[in-house]
Amino acid sequence: MICPKCGKEIEEGKLYCEFCGEEIKIVPDFDPEIENSITQILSDVADEAIEWQSKKNAEAESDTSDTDEDSDEDNRLRKEFLTKNLKAVGIMGAIFIVLILAFGLLWFFLDYRYTNYEYQLDKAGKHVSKGELREAAETYRHIIELKGHDSLATYYLANVNLAMGDEESALLLYKEVVADDSAEIDLRYNSCKSTVDLYVARGNYKALSDFLMAVGDNDITNSFQEYKCSEPDFSYDEGTYEEIIPLKLSSKSGGDIYYTVDGSTPTTESETYSSPIFLESGDHVVSAFTLNSYGVESRIVSKKYHIDADVPLTPEVLTYSGDYTSPTLIEVEVFEGTRVFYTTDGTDPTSSSMEYKGPIHMPLGKSEYRFITYNELGECGEITSRNYNLNIKTNVSIEAAQKAIVDGMIEINKIYDADGRSMEIYGRYLYLYQYVTNIDNAGDFYIIAEIMEDENGVRTRTGALFAVGLYDGKRYRLGLDEKNDYVFFEF
Structure with a gap:
């Protein structure tokens, strides 16, 4: 069998040419013997038809007396002719049906392959x-x-x-x-x-x-x-608020967020978001976009806010002036969006003074504290003053408490004299009173801090703390547990 595309000889029955991959469409060949048989039958039928017609014409010209004999002969010849013709037609019909079936099967086979997934x-x-x-x-x-x-x-x-x-x-x-x-x-x-x-x-x-x-x-x-580079998410929907809001920006895909709060278009030169943006009284248009690690920028998102909040600028000191007879904490309420600063020497505080970070231990004796509040615009309110007198009747003085710690350090060879000199450092250790406090379930104590002073007189806290009982003079080393509560250790 020859491939119709490349012309090379291939095995019979192959569906594809093994040389070029062409699909081979198989069409069954005619049997020569059948073809010759059909030709011979058709030729015989034609010859007999001609012979019969010739005889009929000759008989028509013969004597009328022979009419009956001729009629019988005609009938015989007609029967022979019809019999042969019927046989030929039957053979041809059978062959035609076989060919139709063969072509139908071939077509079904080829179409099935063509449409089969x-x-x-x-x-x-x-x-x-x-x-x-x-x-x-x-x-x-x-x-x-x-x-x-x-x-x-x-x-x-x-x-x-x-x-x-x-x-x-x-x-x-x-x-x-x-x-x-x-x-x-x-x-x-x-x-x-x-x-x-x-x-x-x-x-x-x-x-x-x-x-x-x-x-x-x-x-x-x-x-x-x-x-991915997701656009920033805003923790507050745009709108009107009657309080200062700490606006937080985040991005699901991560990356740096750049923003502006004045309505201008942010760029990589704009402020980088790192902590909540406090929106105070006024109108704000916050615009932001995300920049991922591949340098892709997200769409810019903008939201409008109107803040109508009265920010209290006068500090609210929760511990009132007066006389106190037990360890007390001085507490101040700090409003969101503000910072509180204070002094302890009677001078007016500024934004350069000590910042209030949490409760302050009231010192022994008389003291004056002054507090002031600043908002993020740098505006400040009025100064609030408090006068305290903490008078605790103790059996142990501050000096005695400090000496108790020094003696303990000598006993464990941390220092070798009352001046705090040590073989460990060039300089000395000082043990100084900080404040009095009440430790839950333990009582009232002086808190003593260890301070290292170098040969130039520069002092640095070591972080070590000690406690001495106000009434019994017992001394302890202090530590903090996971809850940030004091833990006592014996010397």
């Missing part, structure tokens, strides 16, 4: 394995046309197009599979990964981010979060 998919795979990419692509397109839509064939076609260097067509086909919710999850994931790889190879991270953001957050894109 598994056969065509296998055929395309064989083309790919042989490196016949164009034939494979044509077969995959044929499969898609047959089914109207097929994600598997589309994915394979994308792979073939990519192998042939047609990246744009491959991208479109991969995206088509990713967008197909009816496709298997693994097929969609592989298509998504191929799309990501193509964009990364091109360095087109902006298009990659747009693609992933369009797909959304799901099992398909979760592995590629690093390439």
Whole structure:
């Protein structure tokens, strides 16, 4: 059998040419003997018809006396002619039916293969394995046309197009599979990964981010979060508020957030978000965008806020002036968006004074505290003053408490004299009173701090603290547990 495309000899019964891959359409040949038989039968029928017609004409010219004999002869000849003709027609009809059936079966076989999904998919795979990419692509397109839509064939076609260097067509086909919710999850994931790889190879991270953001957050894109660039989320919706709000910005994809609060367009030269933005009384337009690690910028998001809040600028000191006979904490309420500063020497505080960070231990004896509040605009209110007199009747003086700690340090060889000199450092250790306090379930204590003083007189806290009982003079080393509560240790 000869291949109609390449002309090479191939084995009988082969459906494809093993040399060029051409599909072989098999058409059964006529049997020469049958063909000769048909020709002979038709020739005999024609000869007999001519002979019969000649006899009939001759008999018509003969004597009328022979009419009866001629009539009998005519009937005999007519029967012989009809019998032979019927046999010939029967043979020809049978042959025709056989040919029709043969052609029908062949057509059914060829059409079945042409429209069978598994056969065509296998055929395309064989083309790919042989490196016949164009034939494979044509077969995959044929499969898609047959089914109207097929994600598997589309994915394979994308792979073939990519192998042939047609990246744009491959991208479109991969995206088509990713967008197909009816496709298997693994097929969609592989298509998504191929799309990501193509964009990364091109360095087109902006298009990659747009693609992933369009797909959304799901099992398909979760592995590629690093390439996304989500626009900033605002912790407060835009609108009117009757209090200062701490606006927080965040991005699901991570990255740096740049923002402005005056309505101007933010750039990478704008403020970088790192902590809540306190919006005070007035009108604000906050605009922000995200910049991911690949240099991709998100869409700019802007929100408008109107804040109508009266910020109290006068400090509210919760511990009132007066006489006290037990350890007491001085507490101040600090309003959101403000900072409180204070002095202890009777001078007026400023923003350069000590900042209130938490409760203050009231010192022994008389003291005067002055407090002032500043908002984020640098505006300050009136000064609030408090006068205290803490008078505790103790059995142990401050000096005795300090000496008790010094003696303890000498006993454990931390220092070798009352001046605090030590073999460990150039300088000395000082043990100085800090404040009195009540420690839950333990009583009232002097708190003594260890301070290192170098040869130049510079003092540095070591962080070590000690406690001496106000009434019994017992001394302890202090530590803090996981709850930040005091823990006592014996010397």
